[in-house]
Amino acid sequence: MFRRLFLFWVLSVAFLLPAAAQPPLTVFAAASMREAMERIGTVFEEETGNRVVFSFAGTGTLARQVEAGAPADLFVSADVDWMDYVVEQDAVQADTVRPIASNALVLIGTADGPKVGLDAGDLETALNDGRMAIADPDTVPAGRYGKAALESLGLWQIVETRLAPMENVRIVLASVARGDTPLGLVYQTDAVIEPAVATLAEFPASAHPKIEYLAALTVDGSHPAAEPFLEFLQQPQAREILHSLGFLTDKMN
Structure with a gap:
C-alpha cells in the first residue's frame, strides 16, 4: 500500500504540466515482452493519464541504441549481461x-x-534438410540461453552447423x-501466443x-513519469x- 501511495504522490508532485501536454514516456523493451509491456502500459496510462510508447527489438540492438543516446526513458533487458553492459557504459542509472520477471526456454515446431x-x-530426424531457428547467440539473450542449454545437454554439435540465427526471438517464432x-x-511466453506452433x-x-528481465532508467531520459513507471513494473x-x-514473477524481488 505504501509503495502504491508513493507512486501516485510522485506523479502528483512531478507533473507540472497536464498529462495531455506531456510528451509520451518512451520505453525500449526486449521483443519477447511486447504483449506484457503493451498491457502494462495501457493500465499505467489509464491510472495516470500519461501516454507510454514502446520500441521492441532484440535486447542487444536496444542496448546499443541506448548506449548511443537514443531517446529512451527506460530500458528493459532480457538478460543480466546486456544490462551490465549499459551500466558500464553509463547509459542507464x-x-x-x-x-521484474523471469522466463523458461522451449523447443518449438x-x-x-x-x-x-x-x-x-529426434533433432536430426526433425531437421532433415532444414535448419533450427534461433535468436543470434552472439547478440541476443534468447540465443545465448539456447546455445548454453544445447551445450549442456550435449546437443550443440548436432545443430551447430544447421542453425538459422535471427535478429530476435519473435522472428524465430514467425519463422x-x-x-x-x-x-x-x-521463450515459453512466445510459444503460447502463436497457435501455429507447438x-x-x-x-x-x-x-x-x-x-531474468531487468528494467532501469536511462541516463539521458528526463520524463517525469519514468520513475513512477519503473515503480509500477514491480x-x-x-x-x-x-x-x-506466462512470465515467472513470484520469486522476483
Missing part, C-alpha cells in the same frame, strides 16, 4: 536496475508437425509458424543461466499481467 524431444536422434524452419528455440519440450532451468497489477502471460 545503475542504482535504478530492478528485476509447427502445430501439425512431428513430436520431438531433447534427443539427438517456425510459417514453416520456414522445422524447429526453433523461443511446444515440443522445455529445457531444464539448470541447463542455462537464469532467464506492483501487483503489473506482476499479475506478467504472470497471466
